[in-house]
Amino acid sequence: xxxxxxxxxxxxxxxxxxxxxxxxxxxxxxxxxxxxxxxxxxxxxxxxxxxxxxxxxxxxxxxxxxxxxxxxxxxxxxxxxxxxxxxxxxxxxxxxxxxxxxxxxxxxxxxxxxxxxxxxxxxxxxxxxxxxxxxxxxxxxxxxxxxxxxxxxxxxxxxxxxxxxxxxxxxxxxxxxxxxxxxxxxxxxxxxxxxxxxxxxxxxxxxxxxxxxxxxxxxxxxxxxxxxxxxxxxxxxxxxxxxxxxxxxxxxxxxxxxxxxxxxxxx
Numbered sequence: 480x481x482x483x484x485x486x487x488x489x490x491x492x493x494x495x496x497x498x499x500x501x502x503x504x505x506x507x508x509x510x511x512x513x514x515x516x517x518x519x520x521x522x523x524x525x526x527x528x529x530x531x532x533x534x535x536x537x538x539x540x541x542x543x544x545x546x547x548x549x550x551x552x553x554x555x556x557x558x559x560x561x562x563x564x565x566x567x568x569x570x571x572x573x574x575x576x577x578x579x580x581x582x583x584x585x586x587x588x589x590x591x592x593x594x595x596x597x598x599x600x601x602x603x604x605x606x607x608x609x610x611x612x613x614x615x616x617x618x619x620x621x622x623x624x625x626x627x628x629x630x631x632x633x634x635x636x637x638x639x640x641x642x643x644x645x646x647x648x649x650x651x652x653x654x655x656x657x658x659x660x661x662x663x664x665x666x667x668x669x670x671x672x673x674x675x676x677x678x679x680x681x682x683x684x685x686x687x688x689x690x691x692x693x694x695x696x697x698x699x700x701x702x703x704x705x706x707x708x709x710x711x712x713x714x715x716x717x718x719x720x721x722x723x724x725x726x727x728x729x730x731x732x733x734x735x736x737x738x739x740x741x742x743x744x745x746x
Contacts (some may be wrong), residue, residue: 501558517571523723541596559598586667603621622656633654634648648729678726692705719734
């Protein structure tokens with residue numbers, strides 16, 4: 480009931496809006512129950528970069544569509560998406576680096592760049608920007624949403640090069656959503672690239688163990704110990720692609736390639 484009351488208060492405020500004042504009564508999204516539910520749903524990892532934040536930092540409750548104003552170009556433009564301030568699908572758990580403007584070391588940049596989502600919400604066409612409840616349905620949004628999009632259709636991870644490029648992410652087939660999300664959330668920041676690369680090294684070591692076990696089974700198909708060994712190593716790999724595992728989107732791309740190589744069928 481408090482959530483509905485808060486939403487109505489915001490609607491009443493902006494129905495008589497003077498064009499500049501900001502509503503500052505948004506509190507429902509900070510409820511501990513909301514925080515706990517989001518952390519359980521995402522397994523303690525950031526909804527944008529898939530880093531496990533739970534061990535090192537508190538979660539930021541991020542508004543996918545900003546609740547009070549939107550950054551358009553260099554300007555911060557009110558009123559934002561105030562009617563979605565406590566809408567469940569508009570709330571996502573985020574790490575500090577994805578959520579907040581911070582100095583980041585990005586590729587091909589001569590110096591540190593300030594990056595992080597904050598109040599950004601890029602659209603394909605600014606003319607579709609919603610300013611009233613319900614009009615967001617016709618927006619051509621560019622920021623990936625884990626409930627509404629399949630990130631694997633928009634993001635491609637670099638692996639298998641044996642260089643520092645492993646762990647990079649880039650838009651898949653020129654996806655505008657992929658490009659916008661990488662830029663807005665600084666998904667190419669140095670620390671994140673390194674963390675993905677470390678995860679890749681662990682995963683590939685496990686996949687090579689699977690390949691070895693698979694080869695042993697092919698040579699001696701009637702040996703139950705070798706079959707058990709293969710099953711155990713496959714189970715170890717499954718931890719990398721579990722929904723709550725860090726960087727599972729990247730790991731699924733790599734595992735799919737190995738599966739096609741080892742067992743055939745679709746990649």
